[in-house]
Amino acid sequence: MLKLENLSKHFGGVRAVDDLSIEVNRGEVFGLIGPNGSGKSTIVNLICGVYTPTAGSIRLLGNEISGLTPNRRLVAGVARTFQNIRLFDDMPVWKNLWVAQNSTEDANKHNLLRRWFGGAGSDRDEIDALLEFSGLGGRGGELAGSLAFGEQRRLELARAVAAKPQLLLLDEPAAGMNFDEIKDLAKRIKGLREQDMSIILVEHIMELVMGVTDRIAVLNFGGKIAEGTPDEIQKSSVVQEAYLGKPQDVA
Amino acid sequence: MDDIVFYTVEIIQSIIDGVLFGSTYALIGIGFTLIFGAMHKLNMTYAAASLAGAYIGLAFFTLFDAPVMLVFLAAIVGSAGIGLIVYYICFRYIPVEDHLAALMASVGALFFIDEIVIHATNASPLTFPALFDDVMFELGPFGIRGDLLFVFAVSLISMAALWYVLYRTRLGLATRAVSQQGIAAQLCGIDIHRTNGTTFVVAGMLGGVAGSMIGASVGILSPLLTLPITIKGLIVTVIGGLGSIPGAIVAGFLVGALENVFLFVRGVNERDMYIMLLLFVFLVFRPHGIFSRRAERD
Known part of the structure; x- marks a missing residue:
């Protein structure tokens, strides 16, 4: 491996x-x-x-x-979490997962123009499942920066997992x-x-x-x-x- | 009594014209702020590159007698191209943490672009084509210039397009991710260099719009425009708050309007002094821009 x-x-x-x-x-x-x-x-x-x-x-x-x-x-x-938390603070919780989700899915699939200027698709079911797994179910709309410390750690783990x-x-x-x-x-x-x-x-x-x-x-x-x-x-x-x-x- | 009415009408007229033209300042301010937001660095060439883009458009007009819309389009493409070149020369290969080197490189590129323009035009002003410059809308005692209204509309459409790119496309998502957490964004699979390069191109396109709209509303392009537009753009960026796009938009209108009011009240010689004073007022009382909270004092 x-x-x-x-x-x-x-x-x-x-x-x-x-x-x-x-x-x-x-x-x-x-x-x-x-x-x-x-x-x-x-x-x-x-x-x-x-x-x-x-x-x-x-x-x-x-x-x-x-x-x-x-x-x-x-x-x-390869995905990782950080010792000192590095979330996208000004984005909602679910978008933090979306960033990771998009990059892997699309990196090889689309040409440059579609990749940059096409609408960003997201798999909301998968994001919801990940939020549930992290104990953040129903919190997807909150800003990542406003979460408590422990929640931010869980979100970071979820973001790494979102990249599969x-x-x-x-x-x-x-x-x-x-x-x-x-x-x-x-x-x-x-x-x-x-x-x-x-x-x-x-x-x-x-x-x-x-x-x-x-x-x-x-x-x-x-x-x-x-x-x-x-x-x-x-x-x-x-x-x-x-x-x-x-x-x-x-x- | 008549004096007061006249005065009020003229002031309001100045504000109307100023806000309409201020939309170009807003575009320049957005460009500065966009690149600052992405890389946390000032791209000093931005206003010069925007005007150089307008010159590229103008070349199509003078040499091939191209239609006005094509001139604007060429300006947009030209300015985007210059933006990409500036990115590669002044930002791409300079270490991320070396802010001064990138700043100095972009100041150098600013003078370089300016010199090229001076050389190519023999430093003389050139007529720039406008649209609707013979139209005038009457609104009671006020008149609205058709060309300024066109400039205003094009600027607003460009801002809407930028909003769409930033908030509804993958590029926008990547740009915001990179600006908030560069390292984490990279480890989320985002190519930070390509994202930054594309941000320069998008900002450049916006600059091309700004440059040609400035040309269209002033009626001429001259190398003498580079310095004042650079300064106004930076003032707008600071007043709006570095990195804040809504701030840059509001500040652009504000600077445009106040500039015209000062022009009417105090004349062309003193106008820019008051705009500089406005900058200092903001630096002292709202150093993080118009939408930030009041500065905390020790």
Whole structure:
């Protein structure tokens, strides 16, 4: 499904991601964890095309996508949510979904003139279903910017899903959420997996990561220090060291 | 008593003429504001490109004796083409966050376009064809010039067309998405460069309308028009609020009307000084434009 091979991203002398190889299978929820500055967000930005890699390859369904612009990557099947919410604040809720819906559907279908100046079609049933899924049913007419924080997060997830991606990147989707909201989010992530969507989850909140992922990679200093099922990761001493430091002899 | 009546009639007449001509200022203001809204950058060439487009239309008239409607059409296409070239030269390849570089590049392009026009016309004014310039509608004591009414109508139709493009087409959806959240728009599958380029073309078409309508109502085109139209356009943009299209429309009418009132009351030499004062009044009390809330003060 997604294959990162020897992927590197250097900012000057800083090796944000260094020679990293990861494979994510179809219909799998893959966790990326690691201390602050370990390169998690950089990986998300590399996969969705905000950054271009210094070296290495990114393959989605066997196709090399590392040379594509971000908008072409959406067409190729990558959608994402943002750590700091980026909605179209001055548009109604449903139009936020419409933007994503249109771009994929039409990118290859129509010629330039129809694509730009034709009326924008939308599948209202699908939008309503997505709003229902996000717990925003009946709120489609409100301005996105006027929603509460938690609702905006749900709308962002819905917008990413509206593009019908093969691979969904979630960049700290639970940041700032309370316990109930996190439980809610976990339910949604599991629902998306049942639709055969592959998901990469970058998250600090361990209850969420351990609860929904099939496999986890642990990063430190831009490299992978461990990979395995949630159970294996929880027991790994390498991981505990990365997070808590080496146990010292205090005697 | 008769003096007062005469005075009032003349003032109202000035306002009528001013509002009608002000529709062209509104178009220029919309063009500035449209590009600012999309890229958060000022395209200083805009008014010059609009007038250059009108010159392209005029060339068809002088060289091939083309019908007036074709002259307007050529102006629209010409101005759109110049807009696209300006986009590629001054905006496309300059880093998004480098606002000063784009500004300087577009100021350079402004002078460049101006020089080309001066060179091509030997800096002398040329007659521009008008429509309905021999028609005059009587409304009680007031007269409405047919050519100005035509200019006004064409401007309103262009604004309606722009509204349609912005709010009823995919391009409009993409433009608004890009202006609100560039990165998210890209990751929603929108090609940000193509969208911006198309925005320049659409703004350019509007500029072509504005340029030829200015030519049609003034009766001549001259390189001397570039500077005042650029300044009026920028004033309209600021008064309307950068990025606000309704603001630019209202501000265009306002500037047009007040300009004519000042012209009548204080004469042509002082007219533009008062318009500049109006700009400062807005910058101090309503820095975000006519439709924003009053400026909060510390």
